Amino acid sequence: MKNVGPEAPADATYDVIVIGAGPIGQNVAARARAGGLSVAVVERELVGGECSYWACVPSKAMLRPVVAVAEARRLDGAREAVSGSVDAPGVFRRRDRYVSDWDDSGQAQALGDMGAHLVRGHGRVDGPRRVSVATPDETIVLLAAVHAVVVCTGSRAAVPDMPGIAEARVWTNRTATDTSSVPARLAIIGGGPVGVEMATAWQGLGSAVTLIAREARVLPQFEEFAGDLVGASLKDAGVDVRHNTTVTSMRRPSPSGPVTLLLDDHTEVEADEVLVAVGRVPLTGDIGLNTIGLTPGSWLDVDDTCRVRGVEGGWLYAAGDVNHRALLTHQGKYQARIVGNAIAAQAAGRALDTSLWGRHAASADIHALPQVVFSDPEVATVGLSAEQARRDGRKIRVVDVDMSSAVMGARLYADDYQGQARMVLDSATDRVLGMTFVGSGVTELLHSATVAVAGQVPVSRLWHAVPPFPTISEVWLRLLETLQAGEQE
Template identity: 50%
Template sequence: MADVFDVVVVGGGPTGENAGARAAAAGLSVALVEHELLGGECSYWACIPSKALLRPAEALWLVKQVPGSREAIKGPLVASAVLEHRDALVNHYHDDSQAKWAERAKLTVVRGHGKLAGPRKVRVESKDGATRELEARRAVVLATGSRPRIPDIPGLREARPWDNREGTGARQVPRRLLVLGGGVVAVELAQAWRSLGSEVTLVVRGPSLLSRFEPFVGERVAQALRESGVTVLLDTEATSVQRPGGDGEVTVKLSTGAERRADALLVGMGRVAHTDALGLETVGLKPGEAVRVDDQLRAKGVEGGWLYACGDVNGRNLLTHMGKYQARLVGDVIAGKKASAWADSKATPQVIFTHPQVASVGLTEAQARDAGLPVRTVEYDLGKVTGTVLFGENLGGITKLVVDEKRRVVLGATFVGPEVGEMLHAATIAVAGEVSLDTLWHAVPSFPTMSEVWLRLLETYGL
């Protein structure tokens, strides 16, 4: 006989946890299925450990910009201390604290690999091979996330490259690290390991880094990486990889005809939905693809409206905070409330924790123009703001607003500069709330802070 719950959530990462907790808070019984660590990728192998690796270097960089402080610096980062701090922040890869939280949230944790076994049914196989059948009265929620995409480069898989897990969890600093990719994972980890003493080469297929953002973002980050000692190779591809036995020195042949040798090879070239072994075929969906959903996060093509998918697994927006946003909506919808997801396509905030930081929300200028919107943009040098000058010397930056001229609302905002991530939520509120420029004139920024750039942007834009 199956164990019956109102809701069965497959995947115990932050998205699954939020979906389950929201439904449980509405009085529903919830089973949360997870075969690894509760808390998922973000807590142990992505967001938290990568930022733990990046923050010490950022803090040191900032101190060096302040007269009187930089003179007190006696040496480089202590790599062993940074790695110990990372381990502490991921709770030494134990999820006991997460399990206690789940208990307080009234979630029944079921350990094992969960997969669909027909309508409203989930089969869970534990590590010892035992199986348990679960049945959902109301809904099954898929929140299994995504996994790294490993491209079909000859010899790459056999070389046993790092992905984000090894890239955030390595126990030793490699003497030479070669990174494939030009996205967020690639640039963040390239800078992190360079700051800990590794010789880093970044190989990027395209003409710029971070191509989904405003063009100046990639330019500024590439400049910062090069200044820190990272070798950045643009318009370059890896054509083959050699690593006999999958260990030791790795040799990468490049499209330029050159070769690069390294002690570790990191691949940061995108992610794909984790649906291969999820039992999608038992409900008429195709394994290996993202689960398409409507704005209530219900799976399309499944009769009865009982199957939901939120987070990376649906392919709408591969960011932890947006997965959690979708999860909260899923919990509300299952509980009978009216809810609809739209921020994940209109007002998505993202911070890249390099130094300088990058913070972005909403549409870029190119995206807005492609959508046929009446666009006007305005830029301002963050280094001319008094708050930035007080923050330290030589801390320039750039800010940009994308404005709908007809409605006079902000469609998108991008900031590059020191700790600009802490300024992003104001821009997110402006975009999500469609706050008019006329109203923003009355949102007075404190002096002397970097947030005064909002006033300068409005002054540049004009009345």
């Protein structure tokens, strides 16, 4: 179909229909267009989605000034130049700039420039290969797909059913990243990545933060030392971290008054606002899944090509958060590339390569998943943790290095540097199964680790990858030296 601009005509047929114009939907559209297919993209909110306006981009725009000031205060000669606190209005202006003041016209234009048609409105599957769109002007646009419909509707914050939570008017990640006033006291429920990052940001912006974590440490899904180091740093920054604790109810008698949280140990926390960061739920409740025999509100079960299982004809795909394989923007974009390539290949009559690490298989979701927590210190991990590898029945070797003492580049990066690294090796193959780094600046080490895991690089070859001195990446050499010393004992 010839491109007639960024807005789609009413009632039309396309090769591919994408529901959701976040980064994942945009990448599906780009790969399908590169394969010569016509594409319509349906979006009910902002083109760019959660990541661009309420998650990854605004949260990191807020975190960087906070962490930069904290890092400066850890350097002799630099700390003397830091005479005041973080300027919250300046941070909010920076965030607003990076989210384009919640104006999506640039991203909408980019869709048009690639030759995809944008349909604004709420898209719902309406039977096989059909999508109906309720547009803002209250008309219904009917779209038909020749080859595929791809669901990229993402997820939203989970809000637990709890006495008093409605009257408390709790924040989710959206409020936490688009608010421009600093509450004097902020209670955060949840010790995962969102809770930890927002505790870091809002404590740095001037809130007195209480972080309530159900587990014995923050970041429980990572290696234990990651949670220990990040938790200790949060406490040093002034965050009141409560472990092994859950909230049982809330009270907010006055709409403009404080919130009282009752904890399971019968103590109370009083806060001016409460942020709930306890997980995500799929945005599939009102997208017409019932018309094709699927359960509304459910995660969509997919194969490695991200094709939804249980749909006759194999025309429905789901990429990104909605398939629950990896709730990370970069991983969703990876899936989107695979989906777009797979649809284009099938449309052209080509066979799919779904082998491990094949062009049309999302192998990295299982074997080389990278994740970063932009806390202070940062956490960067890829592949399997030691516990995950043992659960999988693998025989492994674990190599640990204290970056604080062993890596000169780390000590030069920050006085009193606090950090640790772990390499998980497959004992049978001497290949890297997983890597975890904790420390300032370690996020930039992660891609090298991802290449090592995805590339199944043997230790013998890693010895020839020489890290430059004096950089934090010298930790790679220290890990290999520690491994060798253990072998010689």
